[in-house]
Amino acid sequence: MAEKEKLDLGEEKAKSSSKGLIFIIIGAVLVTLLAVFAALYFLGIFPPKDKGGEHGKAAETHEPVQEKPVIYMALTPPFAANFKNNPEARLVQIEISLASSDQKILDAVTLHMPMVRNNILMVLGGDDPAVLKTPEGKAALRAKIKEEIKKILVEQTEFKEGVDEVYFTGFVMQ
Template sequence: MAEEENEAEGGGGGKKKLIILIVIGMLLVGLSVGGTIFALQMLADPEPVAEGEEGEAEEAAAPKLPAVYFPLKPAIIVNFNARGRQRYLQAEVTLKIRDPEVVAAVELHMSMIRNALVMLFSGQVYDELQTPEGRELMRQQALEEIQRIVESEIGKPGVEQVLFTNFVMQ
């Protein structure tokens, strides 16, 4: 009979240990989740906006205007003299613009923009343009040149990107 009592007490003690371990495990999980939520809230709190900065915060919160893709028609064609042979480049260029005022300025100053692009493209080295890096460099230079022209005319760069929609070299 003494052995039966010891078995009953031993079985009950094992269940108590299991329950205590489960409770401790649930407390640890709860503390972990609570700590994570607290830390995320602390990191996500926006800094208070000073009175003078309210206009800037509203401008930043304003949605972007939809993009307008403005193609420069006709395609720009330039020739190169590479290794004693006549080579040609035909590039169809499209501008990504968001401001209608900039679209009007580009239309008005189209001749100046096309001239700058022809001069830029014809001054390139033919062999360098055959690499993706060379084309990307020329695209960046074209963007800078167009932004410079538009900024000198209306006071802001306005052109977001220059895109080559067709690029043929012969």
């Protein structure tokens, strides 16, 4: 019987070590698969599905979002305005360019150019030269001009937006 017990113990050890080996192999395969899927996810092959978030349909169809190029338009001739009874400056002359990603907006500005020029001249004549000497004053003037152009486009056309940006390409005060 002693011999039989020794043999039975040996068979149990062989069975338990083979079961342990199988669990180790299955665990290693699962960890490897998990690592492969994680690597593919981080490489962008398995991106998360966007539920109508920021990118909308472009993210679902994987099409790149194409931005329209910026188009510039110079307002010529330069704008000149007088400052009344001011010892610091009597005249300001400004060259202005507009930027938009929509040619139709710039075409509408061209169509309404007399009104655009009039409103810009009114804004220029009403500003204080001491304020216009500062960078903050110039930035505020750019914002006012941009708002005036938007106001004209909203009133005179079907557009709800104005130009994207207003730039000073020349600025002289005397």
